[in-house]
Structures are given as C-alpha cells and as structure tokens.
Amino acid sequence: MSAEQRAFDGLTRVCTDLLNSKLILSSGKITAVLNLVAADAVLKKTVADAMTGFDYRREFLNSVYEFGGKIRFKLPPSPKNAAALVVNMLYEFDGGAINFVEFITTTFQGDRAEDCYRAFGENVIKPFLEHMKELIFSEIPPLSAAEKVDAERIFVGDALLNSSEYIIKNLHGAVVEQSPPDETVLHFMIDGLKYAMELRDLRLIKVAFLGLKSMLRGHKRFVNLLAELEGVIRMYTVK
Numbered sequence: 001m002s003a004e005q006r007a008f009d010g011l012t013r014v015c016t017d018l019l020n021s022k023l024i025l026s027s028g029k030i031t032a033v034l035n036l037v038a039a040d041a042v043l044k045k046t047v048a049d050a051m052t053g054f055d056y057r058r059e060f061l062n063s064v065y066e067f068g069g070k071i072r073f074k075l076p077p078s079p080k081n082a083a084a085l086v087v088n089m090l091y092e093f094d095g096g097a098i099n100f101v102e103f104i105t106t107t108f109q110g111d112r113a114e115d116c117y118r119a120f121g122e123n124v125i126k127p128f129l130e131h132m133k134e135l136i137f138s139e140i141p142p143l144s145a146a147e148k149v150d151a152e153r154i155f156v157g158d159a160l161l162n163s164s165e166y167i168i169k170n171l172h173g174a175v176v177e178q179s180p181p182d183e184t185v186l187h188f189m190i191d192g193l194k195y196a197m198e199l200r201d202l203r204l205i206k207v208a209f210l211g212l213k214s215m216l217r218g219h220k221r222f223v224n225l226l227a228e229l230e231g232v233i234r235m236y237t238v239k
Helices: 003-020 023-039 041-050 056-063 079-095 100-107 113-137 145-178 183-199 202-215 220-236
Strands: 064-067 070-073
Touching (some): 003 023, 003 041, 003 113, 023 041, 023 079, 023 100, 023 220, 041 113, 056 064, 070 100, 145 183, 145 220, 183 202, 202 220
Antiparallel strands (some): 064 070
16 A cells, blocks of 8 residues: 555544544544644645645635625635645644634534534535545645745644643743743743744744753753643644
8 A cells, every 4th residue: 555545544534533523522533633644744745735835814714704694614726725724724723723613603504513513524624635635646746945944834834833822831930930040041042932933944943942941951840841842843843
C-alpha cells in the first residue's frame, strides 16, 4: 500500500469517527483529526501546500453568509481552499477560538443540536474528505524552498497562538509568583515567544521556546507549563 493510500485511509477513519460521533464527544474526535494531520507526512504536506497563499480570514468570511434571515455556510469550490479552510476551522474549534457548539447551531439547520451537528458533517467534513482525496492523489509539483518556508509559516497560523495564549498567561503569572532574580528577562523571553508566534515564523518559535526552556530549567514550578506548551507547539507546527 502506498503512503498516499495509507494517509487517506487514516484520514477516512478519523473523519468517519467524527461523523458518527455524538456532539458531546466531538471535541476528542476533532483533536484526533488534527493529530493525524500533524503526524502523517503525506497529510501534512498536502495541507501545507493547500495553505500556501491561503487567506483564512477572508475565505472564512466569504463562506459565511445570510440567506432568508438566517446564517449559512458554504465551502469554497476550490479543493485547496476548502481543505485549508476546514483544517483552520478545526484548529480554532479545538483551541476554543471559535465555540464549536455555538457555530454549528447558528450556522446549520436542525431542530436539535445533534441535527445541526449532522448537517455540519454532511456539509463540511464529508466534502473535506473528498477534497483531501483529490489533493492527495493528484500530481502536485514539489514546492520550491521558498514556498516550503511560506507553507510552514502559514500552517502555524493563528491556531497556535490561540491555543498557547492561556499557557503564556500562566507562565507570566508563575514568574510573578516565583519572583526569580531574572524575572524581567523571563517576561521578555515569554513575550518574545508570543511575538514569534504572531510572526508565524516556525524557526523563530523553536529558538524562542528552547531559550525559554533553558532559562527555566531547574525551576520545578514551570515543568508542567513548559511540557504543555511544547506539546501545543509540536501539534500546530510543520516539522
């Protein structure tokens, strides 16, 4: 079996789990989709390529519209734009930047929240899987070195910053609480890491995190926060 087929079979499995889930259990299913995209080389490359030059905010706003006095949602026709949009949305659902329940019950029709969830699956997840299939098995020319860098920066996106924000806030709070001799430097380094995330610069993010981790080595109060932050960085970045 080819790497592409294995990747698509895996994506089909996690998307089917999401489609067949109950709304109350959907959070873990969304995380599973994102974990697979982050871990599988074929899926990661496919998504990174789709996100090259992609403007998430613009496409999201274009996909949400009003009809008959109600909010509607429609994926863009381009397979690349549709795939990139869905992955970005899933990251924002997962990180809490967009309230998933509120989004689906506002945007999709149904008498109950579960009905809205089913409509979301039919109109977003199923088409997403089909678009990913087309992208995975199509002949896509390799990215240039410059395009790969751009793809990495775009893939980092807002989701990483949104998911890291509460950890960064807690790091600042822990520094204040512990009052170490290098307190000012640590605040500066934490803000530097946040700025690297805002720049979407993967390499700068890694350098900033490693520097902060080195500074806090030996401080037991920060072990869990650093481990949590490192996990988020690994999940939301292209290696």
